[in-house]
Amino acid sequence: MVQRPLGNHHDGPDTLLVTPETTHTEPVTAETARLASLVSSARYVLWDMDGPMCQLFAGYPAHDIAEQLVAMIDQLGMGALLTEQERSSNDPHEALRGVHARHRGSDLVLALEEWLTRREVEAVSKARPTPYADPLIRTWWALGVKFAITTNNAAVAAAAYVESRRLTDCFPIVYGRTPNLDLMKPNPYCLEEAIKAMGAVPAATLMIGDAATDLEAARQAGVEFLGYARNEAKEQILRKAGAEVVVRSLDQVLDVLHTRP
Numbered sequence: 001m002v003q004r005p006l007g008n009h010h011d012g013p014d015t016l017l018v019t020p021e022t023t024h025t026e027p028v029t030a031e032t033a034r035l036a037s038l039v040s041s042a043r044y045v046l047w048d049m050d051g052p053m054c055q056l057f058a059g060y061p062a063h064d065i066a067e068q069l070v071a072m073i074d075q076l077g078m079g080a081l082l083t084e085q086e087r088s089s090n091d092p093h094e095a096l097r098g099v100h101a102r103h104r105g106s107d108l109v110l111a112l113e114e115w116l117t118r119r120e121v122e123a124v125s126k127a128r129p130t131p132y133a134d135p136l137i138r139t140w141w142a143l144g145v146k147f148a149i150t151t152n153n154a155a156v157a158a159a160a161y162v163e164s165r166r167l168t169d170c171f172p173i174v175y176g177r178t179p180n181l182d183l184m185k186p187n188p189y190c191l192e193e194a195i196k197a198m199g200a201v202p203a204a205t206l207m208i209g210d211a212a213t214d215l216e217a218a219r220q221a222g223v224e225f226l227g228y229a230r231n232e233a234k235e236q237i238l239r240k241a242g243a244e245v246v247v248r249s250l251d252q253v254l255d256v257l258h259t260r261p
Contacts, residue, residue, distance in 0.1 A: 042206035051210030059126025120157035186216035
């Protein structure tokens with residue numbers, strides 16, 4: 001977790017008091033500075049949708065969709081294609097990827113992807129905005145930073161979500177899952193396409209994501225990465241994958257924008 005910078009309430013040079021209770025102050029302060037650097041240098045921002053922007057399945061649980069998808073595969077007599085991990089995952093993308101890996105480009109994969117797209121679109125009406133996401137998006141966009149969505153969810157669902165939040169003007173470019181599942185993150189395809197569409201350069205581009213696949217895609221695309229984690233478990237996954245900066249609340253990013261010169 002990133003702490004806000006400590007206020008300077010003295011007249012002398014800045015000092016840092018480290019006590020047994022504050023042994024993590026130095027690295028956290030360094031990460032705070034790194035966060036400020038990432039935000040201030042970004043001219044283009046690529047947003048993952050489900051996580052940083054919203055909980056897409058807040059009212060339509062992802063594990064229910066995953067179970068329905070596995071049941072459909074079983075009913076079609078193709079259940080043997082799935083591993084136990086793919087069958088039990090709460091993420092419907094796991095089963096979808098599993099079938100794709102063993103029946104690449106098949107009509108079955110296309111049918112399952114279309115079914116999942118419909119479920120994602122249905123979920124939009126009950127999606128829960130990530131705290132501080134909307135004001136952060138509007139504030140950052142008003143400062144002239146350009147946005148795009150790069151998500152493993154269907155582009156039509158992402159477009160429907162931003163329309164529901166009246167944020168369409170902020171996101172003229174949306175790249176989502178295609179029928180070719182090989183192009184899902186961690187493949188950098190959607191990031192690279194968004195960068196080209198924005199007329200951006202990787203060195204001035206920041207990706208905000210909540211999964212290790214987002215981080216890997218950002219690395220391959222040559223862009224900076226800011227991790228968002230809504231709980232301790234997700235933070236640890238990102239840090240284990242090598243994320244240098246992870247925030248547990250987007251108000252930390254909003255604070256940086258409010259305090260910039």
